[in-house]
Amino acid sequence: MKVAVATGTRADFGLLRPLIQELKNDDFFTTSLWVTAMHLSDRFGNTINEIINSGFKIDYSFPCLDEGDDSLAISRTISMAIEGFSKIINEDSPDFLVILGDRTEILGAAIAATVANLPIIHIHGGETTIGAYDESIRHSITKMSYLHFTAASEYRDRVIQLGEHPNRVFDVGAIGIDSIKSLPLMSDKELEDDLNFKFDKKNILITYHPVTLESSSAAKQFEAILKALDELEDTFLIFTHANSDKDGKIINEMIDEYTLLNNSKSLGVKSLGQLRYFSMLENVDLVLGNSSSGILEVPYFNIPTINIGDRQTGRLLSESVIQCANELEDIKKALKTGLDDAFAKAIKSQTHIYGNGTATQQIIKVLKNITTTSLKKPFYDLPKL
Template identity: 35%
Template structure:
């Protein structure tokens, strides 16, 4: 059997990977080797390795890269220790292919370790652009150059990967696996969500998920404080999900806690991906700077208020209202998303550029059939 090592270090990443993990696990010629660590092993972020095990996936190995600190230096140290740990893990597991997703330091480290160990690396969601104030883009394109197989989510992303000098036969347009869950999974219903998350679906509510930026000069402004302040002024019930463990994340968590006692808001360290999609499906608006406002929200015809430059340049449908870090601008954008009938009519007729909900099958078919030989391992630049 062909052994496929899949890396996950964050809850958001795991939620997107889940259809791929299931498809690998069910495949008669593939063996899943799930490698788990990072935020999944942190109590502060919900210790979500338990969620993974509860979903029926066996963990083949763990890694610990979530170091103490809240700076860019911490991210560099995390990547460095990750390369060492992944090299040891791959030496023990002997995978035939390593699969990584996205643009965090964990997939970066795993891609370096795989490349240097002569193991083909397959990268999901490369070629995407998010130009504003975040290191993600530099890491994402670095992973592309370390990888041997590319699973692009959109046509533009696939073309961008080729423009980086990658040979066209390595690039596959599969769509985003996140849409697989949206279209095929049994999401929790309103009654279950209302009880679990203390939300009244008879009234409008906002789903809030906002991450810090990591390329700003000096300490960034209190972005979360502005967002929650705008929601407070509008008296909109809000479900707030903790940010990823990026630089300045702890300060954002402190700002969330400052609002947590107010009756309009409920905050959660971790929300299982199916629950998150259920909340997104029924929300009146998603607010913050998460890519889920761009990628997943259009499938539910949900308006999005995208704050700041984090998702700048990313392909999007017509559900997004872009605003800067200004409480009054945020307040007006949320009000438009809730009450502007012309805008809401437009949102109801969206088409997502991120695929058809069958990405996992396309990805797994390629993992099964791709020829692992010298041509795959020895990359050639096309210009």
């Protein structure tokens, strides 16, 4: 079975990494790796190098990321992604295409595959995030996909609610947990030496992305976050850059300006990469922002997540996730809770709601048992009550 895997960001590669490795290790599969978008951009850290340094052979790569970050630029990115993936599909001719999540370039891959009658394997469908247009993209990809691997039973139910037959929808848990269980992490000293900084008494990792369906500006939203963080004492701040959504440039410019003026207590990084990112989670006191990782992976380190605003609204939340509005006083209140020793102690025994780190093995088992594939998918209607 020839399986292609497409990746466009540091985030989806990190999540897909154990699956790519297992596909390559198993003689049952021939694997093709397709790389595009943020991976090939200097603005986002040229994370194609992380893929190469991981030992993976890149079979196809092409740029599709427009340098702008307004709605026209995002639409051009989707258009270039459709064209680029269409050419690769025609040349590579895989049996299946694996894609994850809801990025714009991944929508381009799904459209190209659908038109080419290439069955899609979609990971992390069925989730809701009402604050961003990712919501619409994710559900659109679901309808174009043949096999579905969700991160929770509630998400599986939602994919079925969208008309996908239950026999093709599998609850395997969050695939990012697989890497947490298997990746040897860096020590605090190794991180300090690698990134040239020093941890303080308290340490916070911040990842904040644009909220694409809100009218308030990214600058106004991120300014409130910086003001709240700036009031903390004896606390080191590690910022990772925002993604390529609308207004992402604004946030990244604000990060660069803040860390330049406050280099004794803060650090800005375009991309940590999976190893350094998970190693940071082992060493910081909390994570703040609105990244899906704060919901899915961070709770497995039993540290608090402060999830700001509506970008992730709709996802299932662990006990360690503190939800707050993007207002200065709300963020300050959430920081007080998240940095409280009693709260940190209480969440050490929380229930992990996104699986047990065996998603890769479950996906491989399903793929090996596929006997027929028909893209003529009848809409599965829910039983009437």
